[in-house]
Amino acid sequence: MAAENVIKQCVEVLERIMSDDTVPRNIRRSAESVKSTLLNEEDSEAVRAASAISILDEISNDPNIPLHTRTLIWNVASQLETVPIG
Numbered sequence: 001m002a003a004e005n006v007i008k009q010c011v012e013v014l015e016r017i018m019s020d021d022t023v024p025r026n027i028r029r030s031a032e033s034v035k036s037t038l039l040n041e042e043d044s045e046a047v048r049a050a051s052a053i054s055i056l057d058e059i060s061n062d063p064n065i066p067l068h069t070r071t072l073i074w075n076v077a078s079q080l081e082t083v084p085i086g
Contacts, residue, residue, distance in 0.1 A: 003045040003083045049083035
């Protein structure tokens with residue numbers, strides 16, 4: 001799958017997380033930060049994916065994150081790991 005499609009799908013999942021009121025506010029804010037990282041066209045797709053994975057890794061370790069949200073975040077990170085480097 002093309003990197004831009006992967007990024008687009010990940011942004012859609014992040015938007016779902018951001019609009020979920022059961023998710024703590026700090027996690028929703030972090031999801032928004034990941035979304036803006038992914039949509040920043042100044043960086044290459046590989047750099048955006050790597051930066052996003054780093055933030056997602058931090059979020060997934062938050063003890064307050066609901067289980068279903070943690071699973072979504074892991075899925076997004078896995079998807080982003082398929083973005084080719086270079």
